[in-house]
Structure formats: structure tokens, C-alpha cells
Amino acid sequence: EYTPNWKSWNLGSLPMIPPRFGIKLIENPTYERQFHVIEGLMQNADEIINCGDAGQEGELIQRWVMQKAGCKCPVYRLWISSLTEEAIREGFQHLKEQSDFTKLYEAGLSRAIGDWLLGMNATRLYTLRYGQNRQVLSIGRVQTPTLALIVNRQAEIDNFKPEPFWELKTVYRNTTFSVTKGKFTKKEEGEAFLEIVRQKEFTVTDISEKKGKEYAPRLFDLTSLQVECNKKFAFTADDTLKLIQSLYEKKVTTYPRVDTTFLSDDIYPKVPNTLNGLVDYIDLTASLLKAKIRKDKRVFDNSKVTDHHAIIPTGVPARNLTDNERKVYDLVVRRFIAAFYPDCEISTTTVLGKVDKVDFKVTGKQILKPGWRVVFGAEQKDSDAEPSDEEGVLPDFVKGESGPHKPTLGEKWTQPPKPYTEATLLRAMETAGKLVDNDELRDALKENGIGRPSTRAAIIETLFKRNYIRKERKNLFPTATGVELIDTIQEELLKSAELTGLWEKKLRQIERGTYEARTFLEELKLMVHQVVINVLSDQTGRTITIEQ
Secondary structure, three states: OOOHHHOOOOHHHOOOOOOOOOOOOOOOHHHHHHHHHHHHHHHHOOOEEEOOOOOHHHHHHHHHHHHHOOOOOOEEEOOOOOOOHHHHHHHHHOOEEHHHHHHHHHHHHHHHHHHHHHHHHHHHHHHHHHOOOOOOOOOOOOHHHHHHHHHHHHHHHHOOOOOEEEEEEEEEOOEEEEEOOOOEOOHHHHHHHHHHHHHOOEEEEEEEEEEEEEOOOOOEOHHHHHHHHHHHHOOOHHHHHHHHHHHHHOOOEOOOOOOOOOEOHHHHHHHHHHHHHOHHHHHHHHHHHHOOOOOOOOOEOHHHOOOOOOEOEOOOOOOOOOHHHHHHHHHHHHHHHHOOOOOEEEEEEEEEEEEOOEEEEEEEEEEEEOHHHHHHOOOOOOOOOOOOOOOOOOOOOOOOOEEOOEEEEEEEEOOOOOOOEHHHHHHHHHOOOOOOOOHHHHHHHHOOOOOOOOOHHHHHHHHHHOOOEEEEOOEEEEOHHHHHHHHHOOOHHHHOHHHHHHHHHHHHHHHHOOOOHHHHHHHHHHHHHHHHHHHHOOOOOOOOOOOO
16 A cells, blocks of 8 residues: 555565555445445534543544544544443533643654554565565564463473472471471481481470551452463453453443553542442341541552552443353452451461471461451452461460470472463463563563553464464473474564563653654664564574464
8 A cells, every 4th residue: 555566475574664654434335334324424513522442542433533534623532431320411511621632643643654664674674584475474563472472481390400499398286287397309308307307305485476457459450361361261361352342232241451550539439439339249248337437548549540540340330141141240249349348457477496406397377357358258269368378276285395296307309480370371471581570570560561462462362363373281392383482582672572662661751742753764764674684684584484
């Protein structure tokens, strides 16, 4: 479309960088007829209200339609997070100026142009250079670093050499104590300690009790919902996105494509109403509605909410849901209700013991007041709660008591890293490959995540479709083509999650107005030039196996 000599694929025409980017209507009589209707309406309108999806893609698509239609009149923006009648009425009473969203549009446009520049050029380049004229080797700004995460993880697993270690434990009064020194890397060392402790009685040297709190799990953003649904129901990221989108369209949950787990302060007064609407959960909401609803900084924080808040129920009674929709809805509702329950109060007891000069320790945890845990009922082991090796309540020990015990030395082996599942891959995309369990740290790294919450599911689906990855049960493995593609790419820029994360950060800065779209595109053009030069000068004659 830009120039006739780009029609055929050849290395001589790379890099392809149009002097200016255009948009065109797909040639299809239905689309054309429909577009002319919109065009006629827009050209004769006194004003236009843009009711597109309230996100980056929505902004971009509607602006493209208005541009193509040659719209000249004032434009206002409807910006809402839920499709309930009340939310829509409220949105129309507070229409915003189109100019408030220009930066959002520029970020969406930069993303689209960036994806075109990199995808078109790198795909042609690698296909012509390494694809043996048999297959298109698709390269993308987000899909290639995502594939690299899976390939690199597989390489770690393949190259892992298990090593033995020994653990010394002893059982005293039906309670297993572990040696505080940790594990032994040499069997002889462990056996020497075992000999020492065999001779003497076990003595309790110290008992300490610490009371603490466990907080309810955070509200859902799209990624954490996809993670939870993959763990609990083995849904793919794409399944979950479709289900939560359907719940949004049925007006029972709020806008799904979000990456925050917080609510803004203006939601607080609406909480009792929402809880009242959850008619199937009266046994859980009744106690909350009797008192003043708690307002917690871990739930309400304006500084953590930009255009949308976390995914919550709208309070419209949920009727006519499919089984799978019901499962997802139930997760969202329970998280929401739990956020207003009291904290769970726990007591942690640590008992220290000694045999001769060898120290032992055991920790036990007791739930004093379950608080929010009652909302999750039998599933006490909520998957977002801290993992613990605590074995529940300990017997009552007395400091100074002693008696016989049974020590054992057990051999164990170090374990390789686990393959990615969709849940762990989504988390890795969100943090550009850094493994973090801590929510606060994760929030900080989200700035550099790769892909957007709304596109990550599609990226994973694309990797399956291109035959770059395959799935066994829940685990994701690279195919031979996927592995060789990543091995062939020498450009860190194309396959590094961290570098892609930095571009994503720049796109977010464009959205906020702290970075120029023009600068971002200049950098990308330079990069594409460099990639072309580097690949064309590769003299190794490598090729890639094509798996059919």
C-alpha cells in the first residue's frame, strides 16, 4: 500500500520506513457501506461523543474512525468503568473534553507504529535470511521476548545438574524440629552431627509467641485474575479474558482490562449499595452492612488509580451466567467482600531446642480470629496468602523440659526451575521476567512489564498459533522452531524482556505526557536500521529447522 516495490519480499528494500503512516479502510463492501453511514453522520454533526472502550486501544480506534471520516465538529469523551445504567447516566453527566485524552491517543498511535516498524522489518529480515523459503518467521515487539522467557527457562531446566544435600531433623513429643544450621552439603558432616545428637536428650531452651495479622488478598487486576483462574480452573489467559469481558457486558462486573488492584476514593460511598446487590452472598455481606464499612489504604488509594480501578462486582444481581462465568464471578465477588472484613489475627509460636551444642527450631501458627478467611470458606489456603511451612498448632512446651527424641538425617536433591505455566508466564510478562512474590515490589515493576494487560492473552495465543510453543498439561514448552528462532536472534533488543519493558515504560510516559511520541519513534527507527545492518552482515549461514 505504501509503495509498489514493497509488495515482494526482498532484503534490498529493508528497512521499510514509510515517510508517514496512514490508515485505510479494509476493502469489503459491508465495511465500506457501514463506514459511509458513519462518515455522513459525522460530517453533518454539531458535536460527537466518543463512547469507545475507555482504554488506549479504544481511544486509538475511535480517533482513527473520526480522522478517516473527516470529522470537524467538537468531540466529547464518555469515560466509564462499568456498563450499568447508573454508571452510564453518571458518565453522560460528566462528559470530558477530547483534548484530555490526546496523550492516550499518542501512546496508542506510537504503540501501533512501533509494532508495525519492528514486526514488518524484523519478520521479513529473519524469514528471508534464515527461513529457507519454507516458513514465515514471525518476530514481534512483545511476542519475541515472551518466547525468549520460555526458551531461556527450558535451557535452565535442561542444563540443571541436581546436587544432593542432607537435612538433620529430630522428633520430640511428636513434633519435628529442624536443625537451625540449615542443610549439609557433605554427608559426613551431617553424620557427625547426627552422632552428637544421638547421645543426649533434647532440651527446650526458649518459647516465644508473636501475635500478627494477615491481610485479605488484594482486589483483582486482569493479570492476577488470569493467574488465579489458571491455577484454580486451568483456564488459559484468553479464556479468562473472554469470560470477564462477558461478565462486563452482562453489567455484573466492572471494566476488565486494568492493571491496578486499587479503588479510587469516590467508590467508597457506593460500597454498601454494591454489597446489597450481591443477593447470593447475603450470609457474607450481612455482617458488613450492619456497621460502618472499613476504608483501608490497601484497597482505596487515588494515587494508584489512573483511568480505571480494580475489577469489582457492580452489584447488579448476576443472572443467566454460564458455569465458567459463575466461577470467575465468584472469585471477583469474594475478593471484593473479603476486602472489607477484619484482618485475620494469628499467633506464631517459635520453640527453640538444643541437644548438646546443636540448636533446633520449630514454628507453629494458630489462627486466633479468622477475619476475612471466612469469606473463602473451606479454601483456607488462599493461593495469594504467604506460603508457609508451618504445621499448625504446637503442643504446650515448657522452657527447660527435656526428654528422648528421634533424630534422622535425610538425603534430598536440589530441584531444577519449573517450566512456565500460563499463570507464571503472565506474572513474568508483568515484571519483565523478574520473579517477585511481593505485591509492593510487583507494583513497582509493572511500569516495565511487557505487553498490556489487554494484549498478553493474545500474545500467548499467537505463540501457540505460530507453533513456537506447546502445552503439556499446564506446562508451556518451546518447540524446536521456537528454540532455534531465539538462538538465531543475536539482537538483545528483539528478545530481551527487560529492554522491551523499557519501551513499554516509555509508552506509559507518553500516555502521561512526560515523554515525546516523536522521540520514541525516532529511537525505534534507528533501532530497526541497526537490526537490519547487523543481520545482513551475519556470515554464519545459519538456518532454522521448520517443524510442521
